[in-house]
Amino acid sequence: MIQPMPLADSANQPTEVPETRRGDRGGAASGAGVCGSQRPSTCRTIPVRELDDGLVAAWKALRADNPALYSPFFSPEFTLAVDEVRDDGQIAIVERSGEPIAFLPFHRSGRSLFPIGRTINDAHGLICAHDTTIDWHWLLQQLDATGYEYHALFSSSDDAGEHAFGWTKAFLCDLTASDLRYDLWLEQNRKTIFKQRRKTKKLIRDEGPLRLEYASTDPAVLDRLIQLKREQYQRTRIFDIFSVDWIRNLLHLMLTRDGALQGRLSALYAGDKLVAMHMGMQEGKLLHYWFPVYDQAFGYASPGTALFLEIVRQAEANRIDKIDFGYGELPYKWTLNNVIDSVPHGAICVSHAAWHARRLRGGVMQTLKALPGKEWSKRVLRKVHPQFGRGRYH
Numbered sequence: 001m002i003q004p005m006p007l008a009d010s011a012n013q014p015t016e017v018p019e020t021r022r023g024d025r026g027g028a029a030s031g032a033g034v035c036g037s038q039r040p041s042t043c044r045t046i047p048v049r050e051l052d053d054g055l056v057a058a059w060k061a062l063r064a065d066n067p068a069l070y071s072p073f074f075s076p077e078f079t080l081a082v083d084e085v086r087d088d089g090q091i092a093i094v095e096r097s098g099e100p101i102a103f104l105p106f107h108r109s110g111r112s113l114f115p116i117g118r119t120i121n122d123a124h125g126l127i128c129a130h131d132t133t134i135d136w137h138w139l140l141q142q143l144d145a146t147g148y149e150y151h152a153l154f155s156s157s158d159d160a161g162e163h164a165f166g167w168t169k170a171f172l173c174d175l176t177a178s179d180l181r182y183d184l185w186l187e188q189n190r191k192t193i194f195k196q197r198r199k200t201k202k203l204i205r206d207e208g209p210l211r212l213e214y215a216s217t218d219p220a221v222l223d224r225l226i227q228l229k230r231e232q233y234q235r236t237r238i239f240d241i242f243s244v245d246w247i248r249n250l251l252h253l254m255l256t257r258d259g260a261l262q263g264r265l266s267a268l269y270a271g272d273k274l275v276a277m278h279m280g281m282q283e284g285k286l287l288h289y290w291f292p293v294y295d296q297a298f299g300y301a302s303p304g305t306a307l308f309l310e311i312v313r314q315a316e317a318n319r320i321d322k323i324d325f326g327y328g329e330l331p332y333k334w335t336l337n338n339v340i341d342s343v344p345h346g347a348i349c350v351s352h353a354a355w356h357a358r359r360l361r362g363g364v365m366q367t368l369k370a371l372p373g374k375e376w377s378k379r380v381l382r383k384v385h386p387q388f389g390r391g392r393y394h
Helices: 053-064 076-086 136-142 182-189 191-207 219-236 245-256 296-301 303-313 331-336 352-370 374-384
Strands: 041-047 090-096 099-109 112-115 147-150 164-174 210-216 261-270 273-283 286-294 322-327 339-349
Touching: 053 076, 053 099, 076 245, 076 261, 090 136, 136 147, 136 339, 147 352, 164 331, 182 191, 182 303, 191 210, 191 261, 191 273, 191 296, 191 303, 191 331, 210 303, 219 245, 219 261, 219 273, 219 286, 245 261, 245 273, 261 303, 273 296, 273 303, 286 296, 286 303, 296 303, 303 331, 339 352
Parallel strands: 112 147, 286 322
Antiparallel strands: 041 090, 090 099, 099 112, 147 339, 164 322, 164 339, 210 261, 261 273, 273 286
């Protein structure tokens, strides 16, 4: 589980990355599938569309018992929403005596499995009780799969180091960790946030007073967010994920979806100008910060930071006590968080060969990203192969 950092640590140094443990990365597994249990377990697979009310109730009960599964990506509502725009999701259900003890929603490509929602899903793993350990090798064999690839495994078990390629920081804001309101705590502990007041005052002088619409349902605002994100991806030469139809459709679906998990489109206006937006998900008192963006015309005022601070100031009114940034070491996450953890990325495979093949492929990509002149390489790559990376989203 994620543990809070000391609030006085304004240097915001990361917690120590867990040491990768050596262990068996492959090979056949025997037994019932539930480690430490003599009772036999079975596994069946259903299309996501066949997830009924009884299974949803069992899923939610298991998740409620496991604090590691706090992210809304583990909710059945997220799986159902993704399947509504893709219709290729499957769910493995591990049962003991006819009762579900674990769920794994996934996409399949040949004999490889991927988390539901592919790379826009920021938290992966089995949905099971905190004291249940499933033998992954057994599970993959039941699913006729050679491996399950992940980039942010959240698990209550301690075996992640056995199949991880590496570790990535994950960030969260615990708004209740200090007696101070969180934006005031940030001003005291982060120099860049202290300076934000001056930038925001200039924005107000130039354009007019700030106004936050925390839960907009205007599709035109979402379309503007998607447009600005696409421009951002083009500037930074990152694959444009919003060129993928189902991702755009998912965000529009989440915008109007009711239930325990809801899309949250927040819009910050200065006068009548829309200067920054964020599309995320709220479940209970947790807001997952997913797709933030701001209009480059107002970049001098750091409107993305101003948007986040306005959301924090209205957090109590909107019943938020935690903001989850998920995995990935983007600069704004280092500035705005007060909780840091490390999550593994890697693959769980049925054989050593399959694991090493996936690790080699991932290592080649990391090496290419680290080469000198990578910006020039990215320009050439995007010009020659503009759709490079699309396969990760299918």
